[in-house]
Amino acid sequence: MTIKDARKLLDSRQITAIELVQFYLKNIEDKNKELNVYLEVYDDCLTQAKEAQKIIDEGKAQSLTGIPLGLKDNILIKGRKVSGASKILESYTATYTATATQKLIDQGAVILGRTNMDEFAMGSSTENSAFGVTKNPHDPERVAGGSSGGSAASVASDMALGALGSDTGGSIREPASFCGVVGLKPTYGAVSRYGLMAMGSSLDVIGPITKTVTDSEIIFNTIKGKDKMDSTSIPHPDFVSTSPKLGEAKKIKIGVPYHLLEQGGISEEVKENFEESVAKLKSLGFEIKDIKLLNIDKSLAIYYIIMPAEVSSNMARYDGIKYGLSKEGKDLLEVYKKSRGEGFGPEVRRRIILGTYILSSGYYDAYYGQAMAAREVIKKEFTVAFDAVDAILTPTTPAPAWKIGEKTSPLENYLADIFTVSANIVGVPSISLPSGYVKIDNKDLPLGIQLMAPHLGEHILFEIGKKFLKE
Amino acid sequence: MQDMISKEEIKKLADLARIEVTDEEVENLKSEMGDILDYVKLIQQFHSDESFPKGKVEEGSDIEVGQLHNIMREDENPTESGTYNKELIAEFPKKEGDYLKVKKIL
Numbered sequence: 001m002t003i004k005d006a007r008k009l010l011d012s013r014q015i016t017a018i019e020l021v022q023f024y025l026k027n028i029e030d031k032n033k034e035l036n037v038y039l040e041v042y043d044d045c046l047t048q049a050k051e052a053q054k055i056i057d058e059g060k061a062q063s064l065t066g067i068p069l070g071l072k073d074n075i076l077i078k079g080r081k082v083s084g085a086s087k088i089l090e091s092y093t094a095t096y097t098a099t100a101t102q103k104l105i106d107q108g109a110v111i112l113g114r115t116n117m118d119e120f121a122m123g124s125s126t127e128n129s130a131f132g133v134t135k136n137p138h139d140p141e142r143v144a145g146g147s148s149g150g151s152a153a154s155v156a157s158d159m160a161l162g163a164l165g166s167d168t169g170g171s172i173r174e175p176a177s178f179c180g181v182v183g184l185k186p187t188y189g190a191v192s193r194y195g196l197m198a199m200g201s202s203l204d205v206i207g208p209i210t211k212t213v214t215d216s217e218i219i220f221n222t223i224k225g226k227d228k229m230d231s232t233s234i235p236h237p238d239f240v241s242t243s244p245k246l247g248e249a250k251k252i253k254i255g256v257p258y259h260l261l262e263q264g265g266i267s268e269e270v271k272e273n274f275e276e277s278v279a280k281l282k283s284l285g286f287e288i289k290d291i292k293l294l295n296i297d298k299s300l301a302i303y304y305i306i307m308p309a310e311v312s313s314n315m316a317r318y319d320g321i322k323y324g325l326s327k328e329g330k331d332l333l334e335v336y337k338k339s340r341g342e343g344f345g346p347e348v349r350r351r352i353i354l355g356t357y358i359l360s361s362g363y364y365d366a367y368y369g370q371a372m373a374a375r376e377v378i379k380k381e382f383t384v385a386f387d388a389v390d391a392i393l394t395p396t397t398p399a400p401a402w403k404i405g406e407k408t409s410p411l412e413n414y415l416a417d418i419f420t421v422s423a424n425i426v427g428v429p430s431i432s433l434p435s436g437y438v439k440i441d442n443k444d445l446p447l448g449i450q451l452m453a454p455h456l457g458e459h460i461l462f463e464i465g466k467k468f469l470k471e
Numbered sequence: 472m473q474d475m476i477s478k479e480e481i482k483k484l485a486d487l488a489r490i491e492v493t494d495e496e497v498e499n500l501k502s503e504m505g506d507i508l509d510y511v512k513l514i515q516q517f518h519s520d521e522s523f524p525k526g527k528v529e530e531g532s533d534i535e536v537g538q539l540h541n542i543m544r545e546d547e548n549p550t551e552s553g554t555y556n557k558e559l560i561a562e563f564p565k566k567e568g569d570y571l572k573v574k575k576i577l
Contacts, residue, residue: 078558095558231542301511312488319489321573326564332574333489341491349490353481354504356488370514411506 003067003161003215010056010066017056017066021049021110024068028112028159035135035144037153039073040081041113052108063218065108070154070163073114074121074197075206077101084197085129086119088318088325088343098195099230100164100206100223107222112160115150119345121171121199122311123147124416125402128347133404136178139443142401145175151209152179162210162219166196168203169303170396170420173432176209177396177448180434182465183209184216185420187455188427189234191220192227200310201232203303203424213465216431220458236456252464254281254451255291255389263297265415267399269438273447274395277435277468281393284467289389293381296422298374303421304414305358305371311348312355318343350410375425382426386454391464394419396432396448400440423452431461433468475505 009015025045032038042048045068052066071077074084076094083089097105104111118128126134126149134149136142137157144153148165152175155163165172167185176183184207191206198204208219226235256278261271282288320326320339327338344352358367385392398418407413423430430452437444449468453460465471481500485492492500556569565572 092562093558095555095562231544298514301514304507304511305514320564321571323559323562323564329574332576335574336489337486337491340489344490346496349485349492349496350500350503352488352490353484353492353500354507356484357476357480357504357508360484360487366515367511371511374514409506410503411510414507414510 001158001161002212003064003210003218004212006067006161007061007063011061017049017052017110018046020066021045021068021112024112024158024160027157031137031157031159034140035137035153035157035159036116036132037134037144037150037157037159038070038113039083039085039116039131039150042080042111045110045112048110052110055108062107064104064222066110067161068110068112069104069219070113070115070151070160071101071111072148072151072163072165073117074166075101075164076195076197077105077111080114082114082197083130084120085117085126085131086344086348087130088339090130090325092324094195096195098206099192099227101195103223104164112154115148115154115160115163117150118147118171119348120197120311120315121147121166121168122347122351124170124174124413125404125407126150126175127404128345130345135404136401138180138445139401139441142403142445143178145178145401147171147175148183148209149175149178152176152181152183155179155181155209155211162208162215164206164219164223165209166199166204166206167420167424168200169307169424170417172207172209173396173420173430173448173450174416176432177434177450178401178446180437180446180448181209181211182213182216182434182469183207183432184220184458184461185423185430186220186224186458187234187236187429188424189230189232190224190236190429190456190458192225192230192233194227194229194233198314200307200424201314202310203307205424212471213431213433213462213469214471216465217458217462234456236458251285251287252391252460253287253289253389254464255289255385255392257293257296257392257394258290259292260296260394260419265398265418266395269440270395270397270399270447273436273438274449277449278393281464281468286464286467291385291389291392293385293392295374295377295381299378299422299425300414300418302371302374302378302425303417305367306375306425308351308355309358309368310355311351312353312359315344315348315352347410378422379426382422382428382452382454390453390460391457392452394450394452396420396450400438400445400447419450428452428455429458429461431465433465475508476501
C-alpha cells in the first residue's frame with residue numbers, strides 16, 4: 001500500500017485511521033525484534049490515530065491525515081525522547097519540535113516512533129548506532145544502509161507508510177537504494193533544519209523515504225518551505241509536476257557522466273543494471289546525453305574534509321554539562337573528557353578528531369581552505385552541466401548492500417558515498433529510485449539509480465521518477 | 472602514508488576536542504586517519520583557477536547560482552524570559568534548585 005492508496009481508503013471510509021495504524025503496529029510487533037528498525041514505538045499511536053479520524057470525519061483531511069510515518073531518531077518532537085542513536089543522548093527528552101515534524105503533526109499524521117540510524121547520522125550502514133545495527137528486510141544478514149537505515153527499512157518492510165530521514169552525504173538515498181524504496185534529498189534549504197540534530201550544517205537536509213515517487217512528492221510538499229527558525233531555509237515554489245504527452249512537450253534531457261563508471265570499485269551488477277536503466281529511460285522518450293564532470297571525482301575528498309570540520313564544531317555542544325550523559329570527574333576538564341569519551345561511539349570520536357585536525361592552524365589552508373575552493377568549482381561545473389541537460393543520472397551506490405560487519409576500515413565505508421556526496425556539496429536536489437534486483441547468495445538485493453536536478457528542481461526529479469516507475 | 476599523522480598529534484587533538492581516548496584507540500586512529508588523510512589529500516592537487524573545465528560540457532554557459540551570502544535579521548521581539556525554563560532545566564544532569572551545577576573551575 002502507498003500513501004496515495006491509503007488516502008483514498010481513508011477518505012472513502014473503507015478503512016479508519018485506527019485500523020490503518022493497527023496494521024502497521026502489528027507489523028512492527030512481528031518484525032522489529034529481528035530487523036531492529038525502531039528504537040522506540042510511541043505508546044500513543046492509537047490516540048494519534050483517533051485524533052486523525054476525527055479530522056477525517058469532519059471532512060477536513062489533508063494529504064497526510066491519519067498516515068502512519070516513521071521518524072529518524074535525530075528529528076525532534078517536544079516532550080518525546082530523541083537520542084541520535086547515541087549513548088550521550090540516551091535519556092534526553094526534546095525541548096522543542098522540529099519544523100518538518102510540526103508540519104506533519106499539523107496535518108494529523110500519525111508518528112509511529114523513532115527509527116534507528118548511525119550515531120548522529122555518521123555512517124552508511126547503521127552499524128554505527130549505539131543501539132545495534134538495522135537489518136535489511138531483503139536479507140537480514142545485510143545492512144539496511146545508512147545513516148537513515150531504520151527509516152528506509154521501515155518503509156520497505158511495511159512498518160510505516162513513509163518516513164523522514166536526513167541526508168548529509170547520501171544518508172537518505174543510499175539506504176533507500178539498499179532497501180528498494182524511493183529516497184529524496186531535497187534542495188539544500190528547501191526543508192527547514194530547525195529541530196534536526198546538526199551534523200554538517202552546510203550539507204544537512206531532511207527528506208522523505210517512501211514506496212513511490214508520488215508519495216515522496218506528497219511528503220515533500222508538506223514539509224518544504226521557508227522557516228523563520230532556520231535562516232538558511234528558502235521558499236520553494238509550488239510546481240505542479242505535470243506529465244506532458246511524449247513528443248508534444250520539449251524532450252527532457254538526462255546527462256550521464258559515463259566516465260564516472262569507469263573508475264574502480266563499481267560492481268559489475270551495478271554497471272549492468274545502470275545500462276538497463278538508461279535503456280529504459282531512452283525507451284520512455286528521454287534524451288540521454290553523455291556529459292563530463294571533470295572534477296566530480298574529487299567530491300568525496302571535498303566531502304570528507306568539509307563534513308568532519310563541521311562535525312567537530314557541531315559536536316562541541318555535547319559537553320556533559322547542559323544536557324545528556326554526564327560522567328563524574330575530578331575537575332571540569334575531566335567531566336568533559338569522560339562524558340564525550342564514553343558518550344560518543346568510535347566513528348563520532350574519529351570524525352571529531354579528524355575535523356579538529358583539519359581545522360587546526362597549519363593544516364587549515366591545505367585542507368579546509370582548499371576544499372572550500374574546490375566546492376565552488378564543483379558548483380560551477382554543475383551549473384554549466386545543467387545548462388546542457390535537465391537532470392544528471394548515476395547509480396546511487398557502487399554496489400548493493402554489504403554483509404553486516406564485512407567492511408572493516410572507515411575509508412572502505414566512506415567509498416559507498418562516492419555518487420551521492422556531490423549533490424550535498426552543490427546543494428542540488430537528488431532522488432534515488434529503485435531500479436531492479438540482483439541475485440546474490442540466493443537473495444534478491446535491490447539496486448538504485450540516482451537523479452540530480454538544478455536547485456529547486458524537485459519537480460523534474462518527480463516527473464522523470466514517476467515515468468521510470470510507471471506511476 | 473604511515474607518516475601522515477603521529478600518535479602525539481592524535482593525543483593532542485583528542486585533548487583539544489575534550490575526548491578521552493585509550494592508547495589502543497590512538498594506535499587505531501593513527502592508521503585510520505592516516506588512510507583518510509592520504510585519500511583526501513588529492514584535493515591538494517586541485518587548482519581552482521585552471522582546472523574548471525568550461526569548454527568540456529556541451530552547450531555550457533557561465534551563470535552564477537547558489538552564491539553564499541549573509542542573512543541578517545533585526546535583534547527584536549525576544550522570547551519572554553522563562554518561557555522554556557522548565558523543559559531546559561529538566562535536562563540538566565546536575566542542578567541545585569533552578570541552577571546548573573558544575574565543578575569548581577578555580
